[in-house]
Each structure stands twice: as C-alpha cells, then as structure tokens.
Amino acid sequence: MTLHESVHTVAPAAARRGGMARRVLKNGQTTTGMALMLGIVLLAAIGPFLAPHLPTEIVGRPFTGPSDGILLGTDVLGRDVLSRVLSGGRLLIVMSVAATLIGLVLGTIIGVTSAYVSGLGDFLTMRVLDVILAFPSIVFALLFVSVLGANPVLLVVLVGVAHTPSVARVMRGAAMTVVTRDYVLWARSIGIPPFTILRAEVFPNIVSPLMVEAGLRLMWSVGTIAALSFLGYGIQPPTADWGLMASENRNALSLQPLSVVVPIAVIGIFTIGANLFAEGLGRIVARTEGAGA
Amino acid sequence: MASLANTAGAGATRTRPNGRRRNGMILPRVISGVIILFVVSIIVFFTTQALPGDLPRLILGVDATPDQVDALRVQLGLDRPPLVQYAEWITGVLRGDWGTSLVNGRPVADVVGFRVLNSFALIIIAMLIAIPLSFVLGVLAAARRDRATDHALFGVSVVVNALPDFVLGTLLVALFGTTVFRIFPPVALIPVGDLPWWHPASLVLPVMTIVLMATTYLYRLVRASMLDVLDSDYVQTATLKGLSRTRILFRHALPNAVVPAVQASSLVFAVSLGGLVVIEYLFGYPGLGTLLADSIATHDLPVLQAVILIIAATFFICNLIADVISARFGTRTRNR
Numbered sequence: 001m002t003l004h005e006s007v008h009t010v011a012p013a014a015a016r017r018g019g020m021a022r023r024v025l026k027n028g029q030t031t032t033g034m035a036l037m038l039g040i041v042l043l044a045a046i047g048p049f050l051a052p053h054l055p056t057e058i059v060g061r062p063f064t065g066p067s068d069g070i071l072l073g074t075d076v077l078g079r080d081v082l083s084r085v086l087s088g089g090r091l092l093i094v095m096s097v098a099a100t101l102i103g104l105v106l107g108t109i110i111g112v113t114s115a116y117v118s119g120l121g122d123f124l125t126m127r128v129l130d131v132i133l134a135f136p137s138i139v140f141a142l143l144f145v146s147v148l149g150a151n152p153v154l155l156v157v158l159v160g161v162a163h164t165p166s167v168a169r170v171m172r173g174a175a176m177t178v179v180t181r182d183y184v185l186w187a188r189s190i191g192i193p194p195f196t197i198l199r200a201e202v203f204p205n206i207v208s209p210l211m212v213e214a215g216l217r218l219m220w221s222v223g224t225i226a227a228l229s230f231l232g233y234g235i236q237p238p239t240a241d242w243g244l245m246a247s248e249n250r251n252a253l254s255l256q257p258l259s260v261v262v263p264i265a266v267i268g269i270f271t272i273g274a275n276l277f278a279e280g281l282g283r284i285v286a287r288t289e290g291a292g293a
Numbered sequence: 294m295a296s297l298a299n300t301a302g303a304g305a306t307r308t309r310p311n312g313r314r315r316n317g318m319i320l321p322r323v324i325s326g327v328i329i330l331f332v333v334s335i336i337v338f339f340t341t342q343a344l345p346g347d348l349p350r351l352i353l354g355v356d357a358t359p360d361q362v363d364a365l366r367v368q369l370g371l372d373r374p375p376l377v378q379y380a381e382w383i384t385g386v387l388r389g390d391w392g393t394s395l396v397n398g399r400p401v402a403d404v405v406g407f408r409v410l411n412s413f414a415l416i417i418i419a420m421l422i423a424i425p426l427s428f429v430l431g432v433l434a435a436a437r438r439d440r441a442t443d444h445a446l447f448g449v450s451v452v453v454n455a456l457p458d459f460v461l462g463t464l465l466v467a468l469f470g471t472t473v474f475r476i477f478p479p480v481a482l483i484p485v486g487d488l489p490w491w492h493p494a495s496l497v498l499p500v501m502t503i504v505l506m507a508t509t510y511l512y513r514l515v516r517a518s519m520l521d522v523l524d525s526d527y528v529q530t531a532t533l534k535g536l537s538r539t540r541i542l543f544r545h546a547l548p549n550a551v552v553p554a555v556q557a558s559s560l561v562f563a564v565s566l567g568g569l570v571v572i573e574y575l576f577g578y579p580g581l582g583t584l585l586a587d588s589i590a591t592h593d594l595p596v597l598q599a600v601i602l603i604i605a606a607t608f609f610i611c612n613l614i615a616d617v618i619s620a621r622f623g624t625r626t627r628n629r
Contacts, residue, residue: 230459261463
C-alpha cells in the first residue's frame with residue numbers, strides 16, 4: 001500500500017480538489033443553481049405535508065380561478081391546484097435523480113474503461129453505444145414504453161440507459177487525457193492492477209467533468225420524464241405530477257392559466273438551477289485547467 | 294432542451310490533440326454507421342413486434358370469431374417465424390415498400406410521406422431563422438465580450454436552454470397565443486393535403502419554440518470559436534498592425550466560426566427531431582411526432598416501425614455528420 005500511496009502523491013488532482021469545493025461555493029452561478037434546486041427539492045419533499053387538501057380531492061367546479069382557501073384555483077376535475085403542485089414533485093424528482101445516477105454510473109464505468117483499454121475494444125464499445133445514441137432519448141423511451149407500459153421503474157431505467165452513451169463519451173474524453181500521463185503509464189508498467197489505477201489515479205482527475213455532467217443529466221432527466229408524463233406515457237393519473245398537470249389542464253390555458261403555468265414554472269426553476277450549476281462548474285473547471293496547464 | 298441529452302456527448306466534444314489520427318477514423322465511422330443503422334432496424338422491429346396483447350384481436354375487437362382472428366394473423370404474417378418476418382420487412386423497407394397501415398389500410402409510405410415533409414419543413418424553416426440569428430448574436434457577443442450585451446445573452450441562453458421543450462412551448466402559447474396576448478394561433482393544425490407554409494400564422498409558435506432552443510445553443514458556439522481566433526497570436530499581430538476591429542471580426546474571426554456552426558447545426562437538427570415529438574403534440578401539428586404518438590395509441594405497428602426508423606436514421610446521420618466534421622476539422626464545440 002505504501003507503493004500505491006507514493007503513486008498517489010504524483011497525481012495533481014487530489015491536491016486541487018479542496019480548492020475546487022471552495023471555488024464552487026464562492027461562485028455566484030453554482031451557488032444560485034444549487035439554491036434553486038434545493039428550493040424545489042424541499043418543496044417536493046415537504047410539500048405533501050403542507051398541502052391544504054388531498055391531491056385527488058375535488059374541492060369545487062373545474063377551472064375556477066383563485067378564491068378564499070383555494071389560492072391557485074382548481075384544475076380540470078375541480079381539484080385544488082396548490083395541493084397538486086405541492087404533492088406533484090416528489091415522484092418526478094426521485095425518478096430523475098435515480099435515472100441520472102444510473103446514467104452517470106454506467107457511463108463513467110464504460111467510458112473510463114474504454115479509454116483505459118483503448119484500441120479495438122474502445123472502438124467497438126463506442127460503436128455499440130452509438131446504437132442507443134441513434135435514438136432521441138424520448139423516442140428511445142417511447143419505443144419501450146409503448147410495448148411494456150408506463151411503469152416508474154422502467155422509465156427510470158430507460159432514461160438512465162438513454163443517458164449512458166453520452167456520459168460515456170464525455171468521461172472517455174476526460175479519461176483519455178489522464179490515462180496517457182506519465183504517472184498512469186508508470187503505474188501500469190510496475191503492475192498495479194487496472195482497477196486500482198482507475199480508482200486511485202484516473203477517477204480523482206475526472207471528478208470535475210463528472211460533476212458538470214451530473215448537472216446537465218439531472219436537467220435532461222427532469223425534462224425527459226416530465227415530457228413523457230406530458231405525452232401520457234410517464235407518470236399516470238390520478239397521481240399529482242407537474243408534467244401531467246401541464247397536459248391535463250392545458251386546454252384551459254386562457255381560462256385558468258395558473259393550473260398550467262405554476263407546475264411548468266416549478267419544473268423550469270429546477271432545470272434552470274441544474275443548468276446554472278453545470279454552467280458555473282464548467283467555467284470553473286475550464287479556468288482551473290487553463291491556469292494549471 | 295430535454296432531448297439534447299443524446300447528442301450532448303457529441304456537442305461537448307473536448308479538444309483532441311491528435312487530430313491526424315481522428316482523420317483516419319472517418320471511413321470506419323461511416324461503415325460502422327451502416328452497420329449500426331442495421332442494428333437499429335433490428336431493435337425497432339423486434340421491440341415493436343413484441344407489443345403486448347394479441348394484435349389481430351386488438352384490431353378486430355372482442356366480437357371477432359377465432360377464425361377471423363386467425364385469418365388476420367396469417368394476413369399480417371404473424372404466424373411465421375420472427376426472423377422471416379424481419380427479413381421480409383427490411384427488404385420491403387429497402388425497396389420502398391413499407392407495408393400498409395393497420396388503421397386505415399393505406400400504404401405506410403403514403404401515410405408517413407407527408408408527415409415527414411411537414412416535420413422537416415418545420416425544422417428547416419426554424420433552422421433558416423436560427424442559423425443567421427445565431428451568427429448575428431454570436432458576433433455581437435464576441436465583439437462585446439464580458440460587457441452587458443454578452444452577459445445578458447448568456448443569461449437568456451442559460452435559462453432558455455434549461456427549459457424542457459414542452460415547458461418553453463407552453464410558456465410561448467400562454468404568452469402569445471392565449472393568456473397574455475392573443476396574436477398567434479395556439480394550435481398548428483395543417484389540413485391534409487395542404488403544405489405547411491400555406492399556413493404561416495399556424496407555424497409561428499412551433500417555429501419560435503425551435504428557434505429559441507436552437508439559437509441559444511448555437512450562438513454560443515459561434516461566440517466561442519470567434520473568441521478562439523480573437524485570442525490567437527495572428528489576430529494580436531493584426532491588431533498591433535492597426536487593422537480595424539470590424540475587419541478583424543469579419544475577415545478573420547467569422548470564417549473560423551463557420552465549421553463549428555455547421556457541425557452544431559446538424560446537431561441542432563437532430564435535437565429538434567427529438568423535441569419534435571413533444572412540440573408537435575403540444576401544437577397538434579401533423580408531423581412525425583404526432584404520428585408516432587398516434588401509432589402507439591392505436592397499435593399501428595407498420596406505421597410505428599416506419600416512424601421510429603425514420604427518426605432514428607435521420608438523428609443518427611445528423612450526429613454522424615457532426616462527428617465527421619469534428620474529426621475532419623478538429624473543431625471543438627465545448628461551450629465556454
């Protein structure tokens with residue numbers, strides 16, 4: 001293990017990481033992004049407890065405007081819009097986070113391994129992933145959902161798998177610049193097991209691009225899953241869900257705009273937060289790399 | 294832009310110093326491209342043929358006698374081995390015979406044909422607006438780097454790019470179609486047989502949605518590649534020589550932005566194709582996206598297979614073009 005530790009000291013990334021966290025916390029874009037996401041996550045998490053009505057409870061006539069006790073009016077079936085907004089984010093966010101994690105984990109493993117192996121194995125792996133990449137993610141999901149039906153676990157897996165090739169490409173690109181460095185070549189030459197090299201030498205150097213990807217993937221997971229619900233192939237009625245609400249109430253956009261605008265605004269705030277985080281982090285990484293080179 | 298998901302890998306192409314090696318990768322990419330499209334067709338066929346339930350029973354309804362169901366099964370070829378079914382289907386597809394729709398009995402090629410036209414018209418009209426607009430905004434942002442204009446454009450692009458397409462589209466409908474102003478029709482119903490551009494007012498909102506998504510992404514690539522040149526040594530020299538800023542911007546920096554912008558345009562075309570499903574559904578526009586949704590709902594297998602195959606093939610070819618340009622010119626499209 002002493003050998004391994006001495007190898008580690010050659011790697012520059014570990015030393016930079018502490019500075020990275022500080023820069024992320026001091027940056028206006030990343031902090032704003034994280035605050036927006038945190039706000040929406042909190043809303044989705046504790047919202048169901050604050051809701052004045054049950055999300056499926058009929059409280060009045062359909063599409064009535066705001067009134068006493070019904071702050072945001074009623075929806076297509078006369079249910080309380082506020083209660084449905086407060087209850088409608090939990091499943092979407094849990095599913096999006098899960099799909100993002102699947103995509104990141106699979107993509108990183110495949111991308112980094114592919115870069116390390118290089119040559120024919122690398123080429124073939126990337127071409128196999130190209131098959132998934134040939135489908136727009138929403139079409140990919142629809143292809144399977146149309147056959148197997150819309151169930152949340154399947155949706156999460158499909159969106160996660162749809163993310164995998166793109167994540168793998170980015171992580172492969174990032175790992176490519178690391179696996180050719182002297183300390184990695186040296187570690188290979190003295191027979192340190194590949195897994196140890198990947199975990200201890202390569203991975204710490206590609207955490208930053210991975211975090212940028214995490215932000216972007218989360219943004220697209222929410223967008224894709226909400227869009228599938230909007231199309232009727234995602235989260236199913238009568239469950240309260242922001243994407244589904246936009247679809248259920250959209251015929252009354254001029255009559256009761258709040259029933260559509262509020263749910264899509266919450267989705268928008270979350271995805272804007274994720275994008276701000278990814279953009280800010282991307283800039284920090286570019287600046288750090290520029291300064292380090 | 295939820296559907297950027299699949300192309301972003303290519304969009305986020307990082308600097309690859311070994312440009313020469315990647316040059317040699319073009320032919321294998323094209324050959325493997327053909328193989329991949331073949332694999333895609335296999336996936337599309339076998340996934341959809343596995344549709345749940347008894348397809349002939351679904352079409353004929355519960356009143357049909359078992360004899361009728363069996364007759365239809367034979368007629369649809371569902372009684373034969375799957376591999377034979379696939380072989381017949383794919384040779385038909387390659388010959389231009391896409392089978393007949395199970396819903397209205399018309400040839401799939403006829404059903405799909407005008408939808409392809411409608412969808413491509415929508416994207417192409419949007420691209421014809423988005424590409425010049427991106428160049429104008431990209432040049433503007435590069436010329437006014439780090440000043441108010443640049444920051445404002447960046448702010449708008451971060452927000453607009455983050456919005457899922459149905460959210461952006463619905464907001465535009467609320468703003469211009471129904472709730473705030475009532476300028477443009479909130480739905481884009483094009484009667485059968487009409488060409489989309491006969492109904493320009495109907496096209497405004499769906500086109501605007503795609504233009505906004507595309508421009509906020511494309512202009513940043515134009516800006517980034519302009520800045521690459523503006524930072525380079527030879528432009529520094531040109532500045533020191535006393536060349537005017539305008540001349541430097543348009544004669545030196547702008548041509549450099551063309552290649553990445555073409556590359557990005559093919560990506561954006563691909564992305565719009567994915568977003569199309571949602572945007573067309575939102576506006577009721579009769580294109581490939583709504584046909585896909587309809588054919589899933591009605592279990593119209595031949596149409597479903599054709600639509601997904603067309604979308605996947607176009608999407609794949611756009612991405613391949615972007616990749617090949619990126620390999621050939623060694624451009625990078627990573628946003629700054």
